[in-house]
Amino acid sequence: MIHLIYNLIFRLAKFSMKKGGSIAVECHDCGIRYALNRYEPAISFGGKTLRSEFPWHVALYRKYHTDESPDYICGGSILHPKVILTAAHCIYNETYSAIENATFSVIAGKYYVSWKRKDPGEQRFEVLKIKFPETYVGFTNRYAEDIALLELNAPINITSAIMPVCIDWNSKYLVEQLSTIGTIVGWGLTENNTVSDELLMANLEYIDFIKCRDRISEGFSFFITSDKFCAGVDNGTAVEHGDSGGGLTFPRNTTNNKEQYYLYGIVSVKDVSRNNIAAFTDIRKHLPWLNKTLLSITEPWLFEKSCPPFSPNSxxxxxxxxxxxxxxxxxxxxxxxxxxxxxxxxxxxxxxxxxxxxxxxxxxxxxxxxxxxxxxCGKRYRFNRIQPLVKFKQRTVSEYPWHVALYDKGKRLDDLSAICGGTIIHPKAVITGQEDIYYRYLQRSNFAL
Structure with a gap:
């Protein structure tokens, strides 16, 4: 039996959606765990969480009517000050094969999941646009390409307590070469089958595509598409309902001995017959889509029909x-x-x-x-340098490119006599002295340049 981390039955009953990024444009720190204050939250086998310890994690809420309080539905990760990364099934209506007809909101810096309970320093936003792969169709295609980007109505104020997660845009760090234990956070069900009001964390072991198929039930293996990997441990720690859309991150030590967390997976589906294994959308398989879609949000002019910029140096x-x-x-x-x-x-x-x-x-x-x-205009040009021969210096060819010679045309075509000089002021106009030509020559056709 397949169980979407986000309650599928409830979602199918209420969803009625309409169709509504190597790269942050601004440079920000990313993926640094941070604790503002220490709390003693609930423990879901995996361990404790601290306020602001996972500054990239956000809460996604949904409401249908203006007189309702929004309901928490999924988690997400800050990818850019105006963009949240989550799972497509969080915002998708299976019945109508479209985006849920509802209003979505995001809260960054959240510790207590309740909409009505405000956390110190939290930031609230409306979801302006939703983007997900055109080929995503939910259950029909085994939840392949379960990934989505949410554009916010205003940029998040990035601080040490609220910041983006790191993305390995250039595929420099294979997850197999990082720690084999990744970290997931969320407000999902606890081991007591109760919804946690506080943000929880769990450490899960990375399981690659091939090994995952050997460890899960035959029915669940149908949903391990080529763009997924698995994670889980044998002590009962697992993602649950409410954890969908959250990011599975892995630490990497930087050259300055700073530990940063890189996101490699998005919570997608879970095998409930073996509750310690879950499938994650592998973002490495979606980097081209992420890159293009993120840029379409942060730099939309790149994708609009437009005239090119002016390039002439003049x-x-x-x-x-x-x-x-x-x-x-x-x-x-x-x-x-x-x-x-x-x-x-x-x-x-x-x-x-x-x-x-x-x-x-x-x-x-x-x-x-x-x-x-x-x-x-007026720029001396030197083709080569020639030493002066007489009192007046001999000039190089084209050194004074505005100067012209004015000739008197004789009866024959080759019978030309230089009479004076002139200066180019326009492609069709030359300025020269009046007296030499006015009194001696009256017809314009008598002259040549």
């Missing part, structure tokens, strides 16, 4: 606005965004009456009209 982006609101488009821009650009120092538009240029992010994800080129 431009400076002065401002961007979308529907009258100032926006940042240094990394790209949404359709309809209007940008004002001006030429950088030592460049100019070629017109004294046009100090800037404008463009709009249009269909086809292109900036239109295409920004005019900013012209380089």
């Amino acid at each position: 431009f400076s982006l002065e401002q961007c606005n979308l529907n009258g609101t100032s926006v940042d488009c240094n990394s790209g821009a949404k359709l309809g965004t209007k940008a004002r650009l001006h030429c950088k120092s030592s460049y100019y538009t070629g017109s004294p009456f046009k100090l800037y240029t404008e463009a709009e992010c249009s269909a086809g994800l292109k900036w239109l009209p295409l920004p005019e080129s900013c012209l380089d």
Whole structure:
């Protein structure tokens, strides 16, 4: 018999859900156990817990009506100041194959599970969006891909008592090479079959996929999908109803002798015929999905259709606005965004009456009209160095790239006589002295540059 850690029968009866991240963008400490005060909580075979000892663990609550107090349903782990990692079955409606039609809330820094009992320093949030793999369908697919991310309505204030858990994004540390004993915390049932009001912990032995299948019942082995591993011990310590969604973490000593906890599994399903074995979603099998989904929450512009950022070195982006609101488009821009650009120092538009240029992010994800080129001006260029030969120094080729020679055209095409110099001020305009050409030559066609 299969028993979801979260009470499946109750969930099926009440759920009616609707479908609503190597990487923290900000750098925070992670996975450091911390105790603010020492308490004597209940013991569930595994051992005592201390207030704030597991600062990454959060409580997930659900309510259907505004006049109800939310009910605790699952645990979760802080992955990012705005993102919680939990199990998909915590928020999924098996009957309607959709997200539960309810309001979800998260409390970080929680020790006593009661919604009405506030803990010192706790932080409360509403769940804004829920994301889980499209292929997750609960029991129908043996609870494969039982993983979900919850986007909060505001960022968590990270402290030494509330912080993210560590994730081995680059798969540098194999769980088999870490301690074989992992730690799980939660507000699940105790050995007396009563719901604990205080946060409990248990130490469980990691059991890989192949060994797990040899140690569990034939019926339960059906639910050990390729994205799971098992954990448990023989002394009766086990995860129970209420522990779903919590993270199984393993310690690793850092170079500065600091112990940090890395999350490798999420409490998923349990074999009730042998109550010491549970299956955990192996996040190593979901790192690509986690990475992409986390980024879609923390850096959504990466996934939106947008015009590329301006790259020419001659431009400076002065401002961007979308529907009258100032926006940042240094990394790209949404359709309809209007940008004002001006030429950088030592460049100019070629017109004294046009100090800037404008463009709009249009269909086809292109900036239109295409920004005019900013012209380089007044920079000496040296192709090679030549020693001066006479009183006037001989200049190198192209050293003064704005200077031109003005010629008088004779009757033949090759009959040209230099008459004076000039200066380029625009791709189609040269400035020169008036007197030499005005009185001697009246027709524009007589000249060549």
